[in-house]
Amino acid sequence: MVKTFLNAILAFWLLVSCSGNAEMRALLEHTDSLNRIYAPLDTVSYMENVADYYDHWYCSDAIRMKAFYLLASVERDKGDSPLAIEHFNKSINFADTASTNCDYQQVSKIYGQIALIFHEQRYPQKELEIWEKAATYAKMASDTLLYMICQEHMVGAYWTMGAKERAFAKARNNYEECLRLGYLKQAACCLPTLFAYHLQDHDYANARIEITKYKQMSGLFDDNDRTSPMHALFYFYQGQYYEGVGKLDSALICYRKLQIRASKLLEKENCYKGLMSVFQLRQQSDSALKYSRLFAETNDEANRLNSANEVSRAQALFDYSNSQRVAKEKTKQLYALSGSVTIVVLILLLIIFRIHISKKRQKENDRRKFDNIVSKYSEAMYDMEQLKTDFKEFEQNKKMEVEHLRDELAVLLEKRKTEAYDAYKKLNDQQIIRKFREYARMSKTCSEESEWEELVSTIRIFLPDFYAFLSSHQNNTTSQEFRVCILTKLQFLTSEIVNLLGTSSPRVSNIRSKMNAKMFHNIGSKTFDANIIRI
Structure with a gap:
């Protein structure tokens, strides 16, 4: 707010205290100085008058080019993309690209x-298409760094x-060209595309190499x-x-780092995608x-914000402004050649009359045909809106329905837990179970x-259910292995199982590993208890 007020005061003071060209020149230079320090120009309100002044009064094409370039920058910062594109193109039109004195770098x-x-x-x-033009003029300006920057944007x-x-x-x-030219930081900017491609191709070895290079060359990491x-x-x-390489804990740490720093929709979208995976x-x-x-x-929000309507409007306005420029140039030529204009107009009128x-x-x-297309278009739009409404209801x-099923599932799970607990308590109250507990307590076989x-x-x-599961594997299971599974299900400790069976701890451990692989296809014995208890 303060910044807007100060800009307004400055503009008013310059308009009052100066006159004519000096006044406009001061406003132009002030805006140029703001643009050079990358200050936002969305509060600047006078550049349209400045550009209009230089467009109608005699001055060099370089000044006109600068005025419309700054006006376009103002409209860009205000968020009016179509108008910004129109003024940027008008600025380029003032450049004599056929001349050796042309500022090709500025055009680029x-x-x-x-x-x-x-x-x-x-x-x-x-x-x-536009980056190719920018690269062409950067090359004509012999600015290799600017040329490589344009080439990198084409990759995106x-x-x-x-x-x-x-x-x-x-x-x-x-990447190779930047290394050859000695632009190491710009070379590093090429690497994200390379490791992103390798990641999509599941080529994790090469992805790791490119990621390591990026961290070393970019200078962006402490x-x-x-x-x-x-x-x-x-x-x-x-x-x-x-x-991709199976280090899920490390992947989770990276996605959490992104979650902490994410401010843009694309960052949030990728963050949630990674965490979900x-x-x-x-x-x-x-x-x-x-x-x-x-x-x-987040994905829906990104799609809404990046609607193609703005682009279509920008392109339409670009084409319109270009045709307007051509029409204005033709009008100037007609005024300069009034005699020829009269003849041309008469010929055109004659042609129009004959073909009328x-x-x-x-x-x-x-x-x-147009009415028919409009009618079909209206019907299609109505059908589309109806489909949107039906989809929202669906x-x-x-x-x-999902919420209702979730509630029912929660009730069933709770009921199942209660029934399981009651069954387990009743099982442990059986005399034979208590006897085995007593044997375990006394370290007796x-x-x-x-x-x-x-x-x-x-x-x-x-x-x-548990007995049926064990019985399905009984053909290739010894009685001792069978008993280890039962004692594990009853949550006897490994040391207690060793005593009850009268065997050694390594033997029990081997049985656990063997049965874990045979029944659950898991390697080792770490997950054996959890797998048995879950049945």
């Missing part, structure tokens, strides 16, 4: 500004278009492997690498569901076969 930078607007609007085809456009192979090839070529929020998206790719792999359904919802919401009758019928046909109904048979019979009665 203006094209770069236009390309960045199309980049923000997710219009990669037009962005690529190819990637957005889905031409990943072309993006990778161009990024690789740019000794603790931390970077600024501006480059936080790197953690998403690093997380993808760790996820990790928790799915770790089979943590609640967390996976939470981040899948956040990912979907034939065109009238054609226009009528075109009108009917989505709402499904959400309610159970050598009576009848007691083992009674124990197995009790398990068959109280834990029929």
Whole structure:
């Protein structure tokens, strides 16, 4: 607010105290100084008058080019992309690109500004076209660094278009060229495309090499492997690498780092996508569901904000302004050649008169076709809106159905837990179970076969599902292995199992590993207890 007030005061003072060219020149230089220090120009309100002044009064094309360039910068900062593109193109039109005295570097930078607007609007085809023009003029200016920057931006456009192979090839070529020219920081800027491509191709070995190069060459990381929020998206790719090689804990750390630093929609979208993937792999359904919802919401918001309507309007206005420029130039030529204009107008009138009758019928046909297309378009729009409404109702109904099923599932799970607890308590109250508990407490071996048979019979009665599961593997299971599984299910300690069976601890450990592999296809004995108890 204060900044706006100060700019208004400055503009008023200059308008009152100066006059004519000196007044406009002062405003132009003031805006140029703000632009050079990258100050936001959204509060500047006088540049349209300045540009209009230089457009109508005699001055050099260089001044006109500068005035419209600054006006375009103001409109860009105000968020009016179509108007900014129009003024940037008008600024370029004042450059005599056929002259050796042309400021090709400035022309290249203006094209770069236009390309960045199309980049923000997710219009990669037009962005690529403009970057090619920017690169051409950078090359004509012999500015190799600016040329390489333009080439690198083309990589981003190819990637957005889905031409990943072309993006990778161009990024690789740019990387090698920057190294040859000694532009190490710019070479580092090429690496994200390379390791992103390798990650999508599941080539984790090469992805690791490119990620390591980037951290070493970019100069963006401190000794603790931390970077600024501006480059936080790197953690998403690093997380993808760790996820791909199975280091889920490291991947989770990277995604959490991104979550802390994420401020843009793209960063949040990728953050939630990564967290959702990790928790799915770790089979943590609640967390996976939470981040899948956040990912979907962020993705929808990004799509809404990056609607193609703004781009279409910008392109339409660009084409319109270009045609207006051509019309204005033709008008000036006609005023300069008044005699020729008169003759041309008479000829045109004669031609129009002669073709009027034939065109009238054609226009009528075109009108009917147009009305038909408009009618179909209206019907299609109505159908589309109806489909949106139906989809919203369907989505709402499904959400309610999911919530209802979730509640029912929670009740059933609670009931199942209660029943399981009651069954387990009743099982432990059986005399044979208490006897085995007493043997375990006294570190005594159970050598009576009848007691083992009674124990197995009790398990068959109280834990029929568990007994059926063990019985399905009984053909290739020894009695001792069978008993280890039963004692583990009853949550006897390993040392107690050793005493009850009268065997050694290594023997019991080997049985646990063997049965874990045989019944659950798990390596080792660490997960044996959990697998047995879960049955």
